[in-house]
Amino acid sequence: MSAESLYPVQPEVAAHTLTDEATYKALYQQSVVNPDGFWREQAERIDWIKPFTRVKQTSFDDHHVDIKWFADGTLNVSANCLDRHLEERGDQAAIIWEGDDPSEHKVITYRDLHEQVSKFANALRGQDVHRGDVVTIYMPMIPEAAVAMLACARVGAIHSVVFGGFSPEALAGRIIDCNSKLVITADEALRGGKRIPLKANVDQALTHPETRSIQNVIVVKRTGGEINWYPHRDLAYDDLMRVAGSVCAPKEMGAEEPLFILYTSGSTGKPKGVLHTTAGYLVFVALTHEKVFDYRPGEVFWCTADVGWVTGHSYILYGPLANGATTLMYEGVPNYPDVTRVAKIIDKHKVNILYTAPTAIRAMMAQGKAAVEGADGSSLRLLGSVGEPINPQAWHWYYETVGQSRCPIVDTWWQTETGGILISPLPGATALKPGSATRPFFGVVPGIVDNQGNLLEGVAEGNLVILDSWPGQMRSIYRDHDRFVDTYFKAYRGMYFTGDGARRDEDGYYWITGRVDDVLNISGHRMGTAEIESAMVAHPKVAEAAAVGVPHDLKGQGIYVYVSLNTGEHSSEELSQELKQWVRHEIGPIAVPEVIQFAASLPKTRSGKIMRRILRKIATGDYESLGDISTLADPSVVQDLIETHRDLH
Ligand code: PRX
Numbered sequence: 001m002s003a004e005s006l007y008p009v010q011p012e013v014a015a016h017t018l019t020d021e022a023t024y025k026a027l028y029q030q031s032v033v034n035p036d037g038f039w040r041e042q043a044e045r046i047d048w049i050k051p052f053t054r055v056k057q058t059s060f061d062d063h064h065v066d067i068k069w070f071a072d073g074t075l076n077v078s079a080n081c082l083d084r085h086l087e088e089r090g091d092q093a094a095i096i097w098e099g100d101d102p103s104e105h106k107v108i109t110y111r112d113l114h115e116q117v118s119k120f121a122n123a124l125r126g127q128d129v130h131r132g133d134v135v136t137i138y139m140p141m142i143p144e145a146a147v148a149m150l151a152c153a154r155v156g157a158i159h160s161v162v163f164g165g166f167s168p169e170a171l172a173g174r175i176i177d178c179n180s181k182l183v184i185t186a187d188e189a190l191r192g193g194k195r196i197p198l199k200a201n202v203d204q205a206l207t208h209p210e211t212r213s214i215q216n217v218i219v220v221k222r223t224g225g226e227i228n229w230y231p232h233r234d235l236a237y238d239d240l241m242r243v244a245g246s247v248c249a250p251k252e253m254g255a256e257e258p259l260f261i262l263y264t265s266g267s268t269g270k271p272k273g274v275l276h277t278t279a280g281y282l283v284f285v286a287l288t289h290e291k292v293f294d295y296r297p298g299e300v301f302w303c304t305a306d307v308g309w310v311t312g313h314s315y316i317l318y319g320p321l322a323n324g325a326t327t328l329m330y331e332g333v334p335n336y337p338d339v340t341r342v343a344k345i346i347d348k349h350k351v352n353i354l355y356t357a358p359t360a361i362r363a364m365m366a367q368g369k370a371a372v373e374g375a376d377g378s379s380l381r382l383l384g385s386v387g388e389p390i391n392p393q394a395w396h397w398y399y400e401t402v403g404q405s406r407c408p409i410v411d412t413w414w415q416t417e418t419g420g421i422l423i424s425p426l427p428g429a430t431a432l433k434p435g436s437a438t439r440p441f442f443g444v445v446p447g448i449v450d451n452q453g454n455l456l457e458g459v460a461e462g463n464l465v466i467l468d469s470w471p472g473q474m475r476s477i478y479r480d481h482d483r484f485v486d487t488y489f490k491a492y493r494g495m496y497f498t499g500d501g502a503r504r505d506e507d508g509y510y511w512i513t514g515r516v517d518d519v520l521n522i523s524g525h526r527m528g529t530a531e532i533e534s535a536m537v538a539h540p541k542v543a544e545a546a547a548v549g550v551p552h553d554l555k556g557q558g559i560y561v562y563v564s565l566n567t568g569e570h571s572s573e574e575l576s577q578e579l580k581q582w583v584r585h586e587i588g589p590i591a592v593p594e595v596i597q598f599a600a601s602l603p604k605t606r607s608g609k610i611m612r613r614i615l616r617k618i619a620t621g622d623y624e625s626l627g628d629i630s631t632l633a634d635p636s637v638v639q640d641l642i643e644t645h646r647d648l649h
Contacts, residue, residue: 005392007399007432013408017428018294024429024439031442032468038443039471043070043283046322047084049252050074052279058469060496062489065481068256069280069471076250077259077282078121078154081321082114083250089297090114093326096300096349097143100190100332102341105348108143110324116147116241118248121154123240127216129182131156131251134261136180136214138162138171138198140189141331144220144237145307146317148184153259156251160261160273163308164189164196166588168204174263176210178273178478184237186220187227192336199227206233255279261478262310264416265528266487267499267517273478274310274416281419282322284472288420288441289319292410293382294427299352300379302328302345304360309525310416311386314472315355319420334360339367343375343402354402355384355412357524358394362554365397372401382427383409387524388556389512395434413437413512415498416526417488419472422446423510436509443470448504453492456504463516464502465495518612520549520557525590529612532559532593535586539579541569546602548616550594558594560619562641564601571598595619597648599641606633614638618645 014020019027031038036055043052052073059066082094090111097106108116129135135157139145145161152159162174175183183206189196199219206214219227220237256277263271289295301320305311307329320327328349334342334356342364346354364371383403385395390411399409409432412424422444423437430438440446445467448460456462473496477484491497501513515521518529529547536545544564552558563579565571576596584592597619603611617626618641629635 005434007408007434009428009431010406010408012406013428017426018296019291019426019429021429024426027442028440032445035443035468039069039283042287043073043279045286046075046080046279046282048073048075052255056469060469060489060494062485062493065485065489067469067473067475069469070255070283073255073279074252075255075279075282076154076253077278077318078117078150079250080282081150081153081318082110082117085110085324086114089324092298092324094321095143095146096326096328098328098330098332098345098349100193100336102337102344106143113143113147113150115246116143117150117154118246119241119244120147120151121248122244123218124151124155124157124182125248126240126244127182127218127235129155129157131253131257133157133182134160134178134180136160136162136171136175136178136183138164138183138185138202139220139307140164140186140191140196140198140222141306141329142186142220142222143329144186146329149260149307149313149317150321154248154250156253156257158258158260160263161308161313162263163306163588164198165308165590167585168201169586170588171201172205172208172211173270174273175205175214176208177263177270178261179213181213182216182218183214184218184220186222188223188225190223190331192333195223195225197225203228203230253278256475260313262313262416264310265519265526265531267519267528268530271528271531272480272483272487274474275476275478276419276472277475280471280473282318284420284470285314285319286322288472289315289325290323291426292412292421292424292441293353293355293384295320295323295325295353297324298326299381300326300328300349301353301355302330302349302351303355304330304334304342304357305355305386310419314420335363339364339371340373340375343372343377346380347376350379352379353382353384354380355386357387358385358390359388359523359555361385361390361394361398361402364402365394366554369401377402377404380404380407383407385409385411386414388521389514390435392434399434408432411435411437413510417474418470419474422466422470423512433509436505436511438509440510446502446510447495448502449492449495459504459506461503461513462501463492464498464500464510464512465492466498467495520547520559522557522559522590523555527559527591531587532561532583532591535583535591536561536563536579538586539582541565541575542579544602546610546612546615547593548612548619550616550619552594559591560595560597561593562597562599562602562615564599595648597641597644599637599644601634601637603629603637603641604633605631608633615641618642621645621649
């Protein structure tokens, strides 16, 4: 590592930090030597109804994976995010909402939000939604999405938020998997000036015969666009709110009762319902939000994620609100109406901390200085990055152009499964290296193992594992604990396997090198190759499909799919377009392949396994280093693939 690319903590940052280098080291040490003591103390940051006596009861033994934190305590998440702040900061903004259209914004105080959540929680009870019921939330980025999530938490229902960009098919699959009782949606979403027909998508999803568990659909009016209405099933949010009482006692929940399910893609099969529970999750997101962003009361925190992803759950909603912060929620996309939008929002709402994804940074960077044209940007104090490795070029642009070379960047590595940030700089404690997520957070013990599972010491590269539990960890896959164990604890015994590769340098810094399994990262969104393939082969003309990732300037990775057709079918540009539309319909726009390459057959081993390594190389035009192809059942397939690839490009 050359000296130029090390950014020491700046003196002004060090002077104001909550956590300097010495504090980080001492606390980190304490957190891993005596996790019980460390987390017992940290758990005091939230309000308990009944205090816990046990702290950590966890086992990564693959015969008996069991994760419990603070298990005998009771609490309510919505009371922690709302009620307890009323006395001190009832009139402070809890949510600043910025509309897709720059002329629209709203400020919702803690008192307002508490009232809306209490009313909606009463409305949910009125629809017979109670502890343990699953509620699907398919919403635009509007305050009612936050109200819906917090109201579920208030009555003890489990929310399953489905990203509004998913198709009716994908929504139906997620409703069926968790046997959800209710859907909360809006007439339409607005993104980048375009309308997305959420209610119509719900209507279509519910034509699926297995979605009969759904009793009602609650519809928020966002655009007033025309929608179909089914009176036996559909309920208007406004009608429910008009009659709902504003006093609602929060349900006393056990620490380990479920808070939410969030579906995410893996390397095999259908999306997994990642299950997070109540107390450990809340303690972990509150602590990470405060320490990683060095958050101080009164500051405006803007996380640009969608609430449909874990980043939105943990760092738009639960972490900030548990800390009594002001969280900014933006309905639209970063480049609408133009590339200056992000900078304009920062100035308009005096944002202090911006937390966004490399894909958004690269999109702004593509416009050079135009992205900050006319902007002041002086309110900003700290920048964050999440979702995929940030390439040093984007890091430097973010640091210099958005952060005016004043603001540290926290490159935060984590996953849906981890609940919150696991590896990240702390702004006042960690010298930065562009492209590195740097060091573990308190209580987190990462390791690097080789393919045989041997733990590597010192400078090393291999598979990233976590050696012991932390409170924000997922507890299970909803109703499929065996799959949870198989997915995360079987690859390397006694360790949590992340699916990521990483390198550790001479300073003990971690550099995430990307997924080592068949999961792609498209614009910071996770997409399993298996999901894309199964959508493809569901098309009547397709015999077989294999999806791989290829580097993409803006998205990080793009999707490249090899397709072989059924006998008698012929490849054509029209069919290629048709298949792209098909995937959009089956999963959603984020899964649409960049390229479809038709192939007479796919390269397989004699036992029938598709050799993706070869497909990845061919997709990037790297024909020279295909490695040993003699183990293929039919090595001549490769030459055909190369020729078609050449013709395509
Ligand atoms: O590959 C890693 C990448 O995103 C994956 C997790 O995706 P998801 O569950 O959708 O959660 C995204 C937001 C937390 C990881 O396995 N990833 C996430 N953050 C980083 C990252 N890769 C490199 N650097 C990061 N900071």
